[in-house]
Amino acid sequence: MNNRSASIAVAISVDHPLVKPVSTSGGGFYVTAFALLIVMGWAFIAWLTQYIRGLGVSGLDRPVYWGVYITNFVFFVGISHAGTLISAILRVTGSEWRRPITRAAEAITVFALMVGPINVFFDLGRPDRVLNMFLHGQLKSPLMWDVICISTYLVSSLVYLYLPLIPDIAELRDTGIRPRWFYRLLSLNWRGTEKQKHILEKMIRVMAIAIIPIAVSVHTVVSWVFAMTIQPMWHSTIFGPYFVVGAIFSGIASIIIAMAILRKVYHLEDYLKPIHFNNLGILLLVMTCLWVYFTFAEYLTTFYGGEPAHMAVFYSKLTGEFAPMFWSMGILCFIIPFVILAVGRFRTITGTVIASISVNIGMWLERYTIVVPSLSNPRLPISEITYYPSWVEISITAGCFAGLTFFYVMFSKIFPIISIWELKEGGVDVAAGEVISSAATSGKKRMQ
Amino acid sequence: MTRWGMVIDLDRCSGCQACVVACRQENNIPVVGREQAAMGRAIFWMQIIEEREGGHNEGRTRYLPRPCMHCDNPPCVKVCPVGATYRNPEGLVGQIYARCIGCRYCTAACPYTARYFNWYEPSWEPPREKSLNPDVYVRPKGVVEKCSFCVHRIRKAQRKAKDENREIEDGEVIPACAETCPSKAIHFGDLDDPDSEVSKLAGSRRAFRLEEFLGTDPKVIYLREGEWSE
Numbered sequence: 001m002n003n004r005s006a007s008i009a010v011a012i013s014v015d016h017p018l019v020k021p022v023s024t025s026g027g028g029f030y031v032t033a034f035a036l037l038i039v040m041g042w043a044f045i046a047w048l049t050q051y052i053r054g055l056g057v058s059g060l061d062r063p064v065y066w067g068v069y070i071t072n073f074v075f076f077v078g079i080s081h082a083g084t085l086i087s088a089i090l091r092v093t094g095s096e097w098r099r100p101i102t103r104a105a106e107a108i109t110v111f112a113l114m115v116g117p118i119n120v121f122f123d124l125g126r127p128d129r130v131l132n133m134f135l136h137g138q139l140k141s142p143l144m145w146d147v148i149c150i151s152t153y154l155v156s157s158l159v160y161l162y163l164p165l166i167p168d169i170a171e172l173r174d175t176g177i178r179p180r181w182f183y184r185l186l187s188l189n190w191r192g193t194e195k196q197k198h199i200l201e202k203m204i205r206v207m208a209i210a211i212i213p214i215a216v217s218v219h220t221v222v223s224w225v226f227a228m229t230i231q232p233m234w235h236s237t238i239f240g241p242y243f244v245v246g247a248i249f250s251g252i253a254s255i256i257i258a259m260a261i262l263r264k265v266y267h268l269e270d271y272l273k274p275i276h277f278n279n280l281g282i283l284l285l286v287m288t289c290l291w292v293y294f295t296f297a298e299y300l301t302t303f304y305g306g307e308p309a310h311m312a313v314f315y316s317k318l319t320g321e322f323a324p325m326f327w328s329m330g331i332l333c334f335i336i337p338f339v340i341l342a343v344g345r346f347r348t349i350t351g352t353v354i355a356s357i358s359v360n361i362g363m364w365l366e367r368y369t370i371v372v373p374s375l376s377n378p379r380l381p382i383s384e385i386t387y388y389p390s391w392v393e394i395s396i397t398a399g400c401f402a403g404l405t406f407f408y409v410m411f412s413k414i415f416p417i418i419s420i421w422e423l424k425e426g427g428v429d430v431a432a433g434e435v436i437s438s439a440a441t442s443g444k445k446r447m448q
Numbered sequence: 449m450t451r452w453g454m455v456i457d458l459d460r461c462s463g464c465q466a467c468v469v470a471c472r473q474e475n476n477i478p479v480v481g482r483e484q485a486a487m488g489r490a491i492f493w494m495q496i497i498e499e500r501e502g503g504h505n506e507g508r509t510r511y512l513p514r515p516c517m518h519c520d521n522p523p524c525v526k527v528c529p530v531g532a533t534y535r536n537p538e539g540l541v542g543q544i545y546a547r548c549i550g551c552r553y554c555t556a557a558c559p560y561t562a563r564y565f566n567w568y569e570p571s572w573e574p575p576r577e578k579s580l581n582p583d584v585y586v587r588p589k590g591v592v593e594k595c596s597f598c599v600h601r602i603r604k605a606q607r608k609a610k611d612e613n614r615e616i617e618d619g620e621v622i623p624a625c626a627e628t629c630p631s632k633a634i635h636f637g638d639l640d641d642p643d644s645e646v647s648k649l650a651g652s653r654r655a656f657r658l659e660e661f662l663g664t665d666p667k668v669i670y671l672r673e674g675e676w677s678e
Contacts, residue, residue: 054589055550056567061488063561065552125550125565125590132530132549141529143553229557230523230662378561379659380514381499385488 012430014175018416021266023177025413028265036406043399046392047122055125057392063378064387066371069123072400074367075250076116077150077222078243079360079404082251083109084157085215086283088208097279099426100271103419104262105255106161111407112254113154115400117146122396142228145221153211153218160207163200166190167421219247226370232309233302234374242294249287249333250363253356256280258408260353262417271418274349281352284359285341292334312377321386322373325365332362450616451539452597453639453667454623455649456513459674460633463511467494467625467634471515474598474624476580478570478587491564493595494625510673513634515625516541516562516595517658517666524554524563533592539639539667540597548591555592559659560666563594597636598623618644639667 014023050057060067083105090098120143121127137144170190173183190196223243226234236242256277263272299318302310317326337355340346372387389397411417423430471477471494480489497512518541525533525541532548535541555563569589572580580586583600587593602621609616618637626634637646646669649655654672 054568055565056484056489056589059487060567062555062564063488065555065565120551123551125552125592126548129530129547129549132532132547136530136532136547138529138531141527141553143527143529143551147529225553229527230559230664231557375556379559380497380561382495382497382561383488 012171012175012420014177016430017267017270018418018420018430019172019175019177021412022172022414022416023175029409029413032409033406036402036409039402040399040406043396043402046395046399050122050392050396051127055123057390059388059390059393061385061387063382064372064375064385066123066375067387068368068389068393068397069119070371071364071368072397073116073119073123074222074243074371075364076112076119076400076404077219078247078250078363078367079254080109080112080116080153080157080251081215081219081244081247082112082254083107084153084160084211085109085248086252086255088160088211088215091204091208092212096426097276099422099428100268100418101255101259101276101280102422103161103164103415104258104417106157106164107408107411107417108251108254108258109157110154110161111404111411113150113157114407115404117150119396119400120146142221142225146225149214149218149221153214156207156211156214160204160211163204163207164419164422165415166200167192168416168419171420172416216244219244226374231374232307232377232379233313234370236298238294238298238301242298245287245290245294246363246366249284249291250360252280252284252287253359253363256284256352256356257360260349262412263349266412266417268418271423277349277352278347281341281347281355284337284352284355288334288337288341288359292338295330295333309377309379313373316373316377317369321376322369326369329362329365329369332358333366334362336362449537449640450638451640451667452518452602452621453539453637453646453650453669454515454518454597454626455635455646455655455669455671457633457635457649457671458510458512459654459671460629460631461511461513462631463496463498463509464630465496466628466630467513468492468496470624470628471595474581474584475596476570476584476586478566479572479576480567484567489565489567491566491593493564493593512670513625514560514562514658515668516597517560517664517668518595518597520665520667521663523557523559523662523664527553527557529553538602540599540602541594542596542599543593545585545587545591545593550590550592552592559662559664563592565592566590 012019014020058067058069087098087102087105091102121130124130133144133147137147166186166188167190169183170187170192173180173187177183220240220243223239227236227239229235259272259276259280262268299314302314316322336358340351340355376385376387420430471492475493477491477493480491484490494513494515497514499510499512501507501510518539520535520539522533522535522541525535529551530547530549532544533541533554534544550565552565555561555565566587566589570586571577583604598621601623605616605621609620618641621636623634623636626636635646635649637644639647639650641647649671650669652671654674655669656672657666657669660666
């Protein structure tokens, strides 16, 4: 035992549970990756059809000019708040229990940010002219604000994902995992010297603070795409914070789902523990309450004011065409997660995962019932049209979910999904696979 | 400076749709077919909006021809990310088809639903495609379009006046809808000229504008219907 520990102190074994997903791939991985690629391929065929024939192959119409694509855009950008914001807040506040979950969270951010905005591209009538956004960009358009904020967020979350990866990449390089040149290149000659550590930790600290306002700005400007117009139930000052809350809400839910899958598939039970699901579950509970508060405030204000154009949208959601979606949203985003998460006994891994799945379905419906009903009830009485998404939109949506999963799986096969060096910093003897300090259970205890 | 505007007298409008047909001919508006029209994809730069009041037999229907309002404070222009729609010094809200990326933000932002999208490549019934108006661009698929106040007719009249070395006269520019209207309900002219017909009509006690409270400052002015005697 002693011998083993001594030799492993240099480099971690390739069979270690934190490295094994990177060093070896079983049949399960290939089947999953292949299945996801098929869905993505199908989505590509759907998009090609749309590109060649025109947006007419979607179910969109007048007045419902925006539908599932824009819903997906808002939804995935919301998911992207998972990582970076949560991990940054936990880092800044020095919460010790964050250590095994930060990277899994940050990776969601990066890939959701790649999948989300591409939906705006799918929504363009002339994707061939997308470069006009740069040639003729108009800063007065909220859509340009999105381009600026989202690209800033994407770049900074890539940096924020990469910085804490460097020591782990060096670890993989030293372990001799192939392709060696790849890890050697990305490790930036990391030797783990005091000076290097000092620089790295300082950079991570700066990024963690900088990324919080960037993340908040992103979902604020996404909401402003709607709120800056004068359309009924879009033109609302509450939309910025309302969307940010919804984004963090669905973001936390996504982390919980991803963590549960990683834990099961990669056998990370020693690292992703019930306490993490419990703590994230409490955060999710707080966001559930905040979300329902914002929703209530928004709808009560509209109802009390009683302006006819707004009331048309209001009633189409509460009692009309969109009522099934609207009330499902209420049940999925509030009732189910609240009941599960408020009771300590239910805040288990299974419990939080059920609540999270419920929240994510509910939040997609929330985005839909914000985008579509306002457009379905224009101020002037024109012929009533019901919007149904076409096979193309459904295929592309499926492709987006598959794409996000695919990139995430690939990431976890190339880099350790749990930050090894940060666990070590937290006092976990990673090589021995034993938790010596109680870093994973309590931050306070460690500080004593 | 000229500020083009339109006055529509609802007391004269019979809802006959002649303006709609004339506009379609004049502006090369594609025919989308019955199936697409049922999906809400028909294009009408000028559309008659109907509002029924009362029951089926005793009720009455109001008609309101709706071109683009050419707002002085246009919500569509603000949101366009590429400047494909703009308000020119004459107050016309124009559309650059060759620049439009088809994001449909303007269509979503317009409170009058006056903007339309080309869901497919445009098409016409066989004989019609040979008789398109050469003065008006044919729009490709994937771009937004809307009423232009027959800007090609405005330019033609301006060129003619310039050639003849004179100012453009009131009533010299007549959009296709106004030219066709059998009851002469549609008037067009310069709102900045106090002596123009539209300026005088716009000062009528019957004058109102659509969704005026939104602050869009539309340049289409409606004249309310008079008393109705059965």
